[in-house]
Every structure is written in C-alpha cells, then in structure tokens.
Amino acid sequence: MSTTKESIGFVGTGLMGHGMAKNIVEKGYALQVVAHRNRVPVDDLVTRGATEATSQEDLARNSTIIFLCLTGSPEVAAAVAAMKPGLKAGTVIVDCSTGEPAVTQKLAADMAEIGVHFADAPLSRTPKEAWAGTLDCMVGADEATFERIRPVISTWAAKIVHIGGVADGHRMKLLNNFISLGYAALYAEALSLSKKVGISVETFDQVIRGGRMDCGFYQTFMGYALEANRDAHKFSISNAYKDLRYIESMANSATVTTTMGSAVKNAFAVAMANGGEKPDAYVPHLVDFIAAANGAK
Known part of the structure; x- marks a missing residue:
C-alpha cells in the first residue's frame, strides 16, 4: 500500500x-x-x-x-x-x-x-x-x-x-564536481610522477592513506590504481568531461577565470582523445591515460 x-x-x-x-x-x-x-x-x-x-x-x-x-x-x-x-x-x-x-x-x-x-x-x-x-x-x-x-x-x-x-542545485553540483574531478586529475598526475621517479603505487598509498590527504574520493580512486578494481567508482570519464564543460560555461557566464578548471578539463580531454569516451571507462581509469601520456604504466 x-x-x-x-x-x-x-x-x-x-x-x-x-x-x-x-x-x-x-x-x-x-x-x-x-x-x-x-x-x-x-x-x-x-x-x-x-x-x-x-x-x-x-x-x-x-x-x-x-x-x-x-x-x-x-x-x-x-x-x-x-x-x-x-x-x-x-x-x-x-x-x-x-x-x-x-x-x-x-x-x-x-x-x-x-x-x-x-x-x-x-x-x-x-x-x-x-x-x-x-x-x-x-x-x-x-x-x-x-x-x-x-x-x-x-x-x-x-x-x-x-x-x-531552481538551478541552484545544479550550480552547487558543478562546484562539487569541480572539486572531486580536480582530485582525480591531481591523483592521476601525482601517481604518474611517482611511478616515473621510482616510487610504487603501494608506497605512495602507505603515505597518503590515513593521513590528512586521505578522503573518501581518494579511497575509491585508489580502488582501481592500487587494487585494479575497475568498478571502484562507476562514473564515466565521458560524463566527467561533460560536467567540466558545464563548469567552464558557468564560469564564463559569471566572468570567472578558469585557470584550474581548464587544467582539470584538459586532463580529461587527454583521456577522451585516447579511448576514454567508452561507457566502461570510469573516472579512476584516468590514471592510465595520464600515465600513458607520460610514458609510464
């Protein structure tokens, strides 16, 4: 009933x-x-x-x-x-x-x-x-x-x-996603650099996990980077890229510089240009695309 x-x-x-x-x-x-x-x-x-x-x-x-x-x-x-x-x-x-x-x-x-x-x-x-x-x-x-x-x-x-x-929920959601997808871009680049200078993903995680830089988003992102769980966070790269374009449009309308927003969007654009448009390519997989662009695995 x-x-x-x-x-x-x-x-x-x-x-x-x-x-x-x-x-x-x-x-x-x-x-x-x-x-x-x-x-x-x-x-x-x-x-x-x-x-x-x-x-x-x-x-x-x-x-x-x-x-x-x-x-x-x-x-x-x-x-x-x-x-x-x-x-x-x-x-x-x-x-x-x-x-x-x-x-x-x-x-x-x-x-x-x-x-x-x-x-x-x-x-x-x-x-x-x-x-x-x-x-x-x-x-x-x-x-x-x-x-x-x-x-x-x-x-x-x-x-x-x-x-x-009306529309304030969407404005706040775009701000939320700007932060979360910014984390993803930072993690992907940091892990690529870590690999290139000889620090393993496991060692990187031992330092970050449980410290001040740890958070729920970090843990789901590392579910793939560390544990190879492809489904750790099932939010597609193509949807993330769409959201970042919406964020840029909102910033343009508000006459706000997008120094950080454009950098994050470009990280996802690299993925989109190299196979990240597939529906089963999720945000934590960004680490592979950024690594490949830097000659790392």
Missing part, C-alpha cells in the same frame, strides 16, 4: 537511477518506470512492485512527481519534450542529472507556463549508495516544492540540502 497519494514516475534507470527507483518503490510509493535501451533494471523494478509505462508521455499522464536521472541537459530537455503532451498542471518534475544551470532555468520557465513545477536535485556519491538509499542530494526549488518532494527524495538520500531556487 502506498504511503502517499503521490504517484511517482521515474525516467532513467541507469547506474544511479536503478537504485534510487528501487528505494522509492520498496518504501511504499506507487512507481511507474519506462524502458530505454536496457530492459534489465526495468524488469527488476517491475518484480519489486513498479509498473511499466508504454511511453514517456504515458508515464507523465499517470504521475504527480517525475524524477529524471539522465546523462545531461540535452537528454533532460528531450525527455521533458516527450512528456509534455501528458503533463498535468500541478505535476512536479525533479531533474537529478548534473545539468547546465541556464538550461535548467529555461526548462523551469517553460513548464511554469503550463502549471508544472520544476526542481533540480543532483546527486553525490556512487551507485553503491544509490542502492543503499544513502546518497547526498542538493536541491534547487521553491520552498513549497521542496517540502513536497523531500519525503520521496529521503527514500534514496541520507543527506538532503536545500540550496536555493
């Missing part, structure tokens, strides 16, 4: 979305999902009590709150356009992607014209936490919309911060 009168729609049951949707339906909400390329998550969610919509328009017609967990702003805009004929006034669309703030604001304004509310609620952490229901979430929405969607978000997030109005 549903714990609320809200009917939840979910578009984008990929690495993060599958776990999020799983928590929504298992914690008592009526859930509709729609298939894209991969049917496996949809079939799994149906076994847990979700129903499958025949199209995004059909999902919109039967949902009062719709979560989007997609690659980026172009995919979100396309999904909103596909849903628009089925949307009803009073529906809330919650964009959980890492999006471009200017696009988010434009989508919110377009939806307001038909009485549909819009919120951005990007995520932090990994698919492991999505499955456990312990993600971090930063929300951009007016107060009333935030209070309405917060109980549903709390099914899959342990930390929820209301950042401000």
Whole structure:
C-alpha cells in the first residue's frame, strides 16, 4: 500500500537511477518506470512492485512527481519534450542529472507556463549508495516544492540540502564536481610522477592513506590504481568531461577565470582523445591515460 497519494514516475534507470527507483518503490510509493535501451533494471523494478509505462508521455499522464536521472541537459530537455503532451498542471518534475544551470532555468520557465513545477536535485556519491538509499542530494526549488518532494527524495538520500531556487542545485553540483574531478586529475598526475621517479603505487598509498590527504574520493580512486578494481567508482570519464564543460560555461557566464578548471578539463580531454569516451571507462581509469601520456604504466 502506498504511503502517499503521490504517484511517482521515474525516467532513467541507469547506474544511479536503478537504485534510487528501487528505494522509492520498496518504501511504499506507487512507481511507474519506462524502458530505454536496457530492459534489465526495468524488469527488476517491475518484480519489486513498479509498473511499466508504454511511453514517456504515458508515464507523465499517470504521475504527480517525475524524477529524471539522465546523462545531461540535452537528454533532460528531450525527455521533458516527450512528456509534455501528458503533463498535468500541478505535476512536479525533479531533474537529478548534473545539468547546465541556464538550461535548467529555461526548462523551469517553460513548464511554469503550463502549471508544472520544476526542481533540480543532483546527486553525490556512487551507485553503491544509490542502492543503499544513502546518497547526498542538493536541491534547487521553491520552498513549497521542496517540502513536497523531500519525503520521496529521503527514500534514496541520507543527506538532503536545500540550496536555493531552481538551478541552484545544479550550480552547487558543478562546484562539487569541480572539486572531486580536480582530485582525480591531481591523483592521476601525482601517481604518474611517482611511478616515473621510482616510487610504487603501494608506497605512495602507505603515505597518503590515513593521513590528512586521505578522503573518501581518494579511497575509491585508489580502488582501481592500487587494487585494479575497475568498478571502484562507476562514473564515466565521458560524463566527467561533460560536467567540466558545464563548469567552464558557468564560469564564463559569471566572468570567472578558469585557470584550474581548464587544467582539470584538459586532463580529461587527454583521456577522451585516447579511448576514454567508452561507457566502461570510469573516472579512476584516468590514471592510465595520464600515465600513458607520460610514458609510464
């Protein structure tokens, strides 16, 4: 039995979305999902009590709150356009992607014209936490919309911060990713230099782990560099590169120099130019691309 009168729609049951949707339906909400390329998550969610919509328009017609967990702003805009004929006034669309703030604001304004509310609620952490229901979430929405969607978000997030109005969640997420992807670029270059001067990955880790420079991101990054676990942090290099371009665009709009941001973006551009665009090339694998560029393994 549903714990609320809200009917939840979910578009984008990929690495993060599958776990999020799983928590929504298992914690008592009526859930509709729609298939894209991969049917496996949809079939799994149906076994847990979700129903499958025949199209995004059909999902919109039967949902009062719709979560989007997609690659980026172009995919979100396309999904909103596909849903628009089925949307009803009073529906809330919650964009959980890492999006471009200017696009988010434009989508919110377009939806307001038909009485549909819009919120951005990007995520932090990994698919492991999505499955456990312990993600971090930063929300951009007016107060009333935030209070309405917060109980549903709390099914899959342990930390929820209301950042401000629409697009502020995406702005904060880009700042968050600037820091995390900056760490990745630093680690990759430091490990390449370490190797070139004769200090092993194992010795490097003995010094950093447990010290002041240690952190959760370091540990998942080193899950690959040290332990060869390719799935230690399943966030693709191509998505990271997309986020870094969004960060640069936001900085350009704010007339902020991007000395560090451009350096980080260029580290990922090296990877993208040498095979890092593959969907199973993840952020910790950046260490291999930077090492190869420096003649190291």
